[in-house]
Amino acid sequence: MSARDAAYYDLEGPISSQDHAQAVCKRFIPDGDKLFAALSRYDDILTLTDREGYEPGDTLMLLTPFLIEAGVTEEDLKAVSTEAGLVPGICELFNELQNEGCLVWIISTSYEQHALSIAQRAGVPDWQVSCTKFPLDQFRNQTAKEDFSLIRKARKKAVKLYHNKLESGVNDKPIQELLDPFFWKRLPKAKFGQVMAKVEVMGGRRKLKTLEDEIRERGIYLSDIFTVVDSITDFRMAQAVEAGGGIALVWNGNRFIIPYATCGVAAVDARAIKPLFQAWREGGRKAVREIVESIPEPENPETGSHYHWLAGREKDDVFQEEVLAIHKRLRTVCRGIEVANLG
Secondary structure (H helix, E strand, O other), X not given: OOOOOEEEEOOEOOOEOOOHHHHHHHHXXXXXXXXXXXXXXXXXXXXXXXXXXXXXXXHHHHOXXXXXXXXXXXXXXXXXXXXXXXXXXXXXXXXXXXXXXXXXEEEEEEEHHHHHHHHHHHOOOHHHEEEEOOOHHHHHOOOOHXXXXXXXXXXXXXXXOOOOOHHHOOOHHHHHHHHHHHHHHHHHHOHHHHHHOOOOOOOOHHHHXXXXXXXXXXXXXXXXXXXXXXXXXXXXXXXXXXXXXXXXXXXXXXXXXXXXOOEEEEOOOHHHHHHHHHHHHHHXXXXXXXXXXXXXXXXXXXXXXXXXXXXXXXXXXXXXXXXXXXXHHHHHHHHOHHHHOOO
16 A cells, blocks of 8 residues: 555534434434534634634534433444434445555544444445544442533523524623533532543544654655545644645534645545546645646536635635635535534
8 A cells, every 4th residue: 555545534513414413312312402502612612712622523512411411321322323324425435445555544523333334334334433532331320410410401401592693602701601611510529420531532633643653654745635525524624634744634614624635625425536536646735736727617516526726716706605605505414404503
């Protein structure tokens, strides 16, 4: 296997359309969709303010007490995962890549119960998946039921802060005023705080470290990396790969990731990436840029594939907004408006 014979994929977005944690909350927690939206926005706030020790995607750690209070089990997590849709063409793409001798590696923020399930369906072996370890049933046995009322009160208050445009920052101040003391002062004094401390979410710097550890083992460099990402949990990895001379491809991305990417593909079929990966294998970064800039706009902008070279244009606000609008439209088509609006 040569240095440029591997693709490193995020899972939710580029491989599966479901936001698993959001779907679990919606299914098992009262007003769980609203709770998840508030926690997701809180995750954005903590990431954007660079809270010490906090990584984008740690929403999955923040969810732990609410999942336990609602009685959610590991079997429940797996059951919701079985309902997740795969991005059209992803199984065919992965099959083609692996038959051509390429390695497909998944680095996912998702709970292991979801990540391993989706990987299996997409034809990627378990050993090529890095994700969030989450022994939820074991955690439940380590908590105290007398703390449930504290969690229930916080849940009900957080739900009331829901707004259908949370991503605009409309309720940032009240969200932070509620959740800062809950998560960082009250819970640490309860047994739930000890449980939360054991959840190490595969997001942010941890995604980047996992990538760096894997390529170090293979004896390659960031300049040899082709990664496919879509959201805020990936921005540190994308930033490092782009700075290192590799390819950080954003797939139906949001505003938190597009400025850090090398190039973008907004599409409904995963196979739209294949020409870029082939160009990467054969001619590296220069070849990818040439093919991205040579592909015309699709005849049908609603379902066709859009390609953009992003590197070097992160300060071009007009261009960034145009690209974002296209990606948001295709992201909504693929994932639905609820999930598309999450960070």
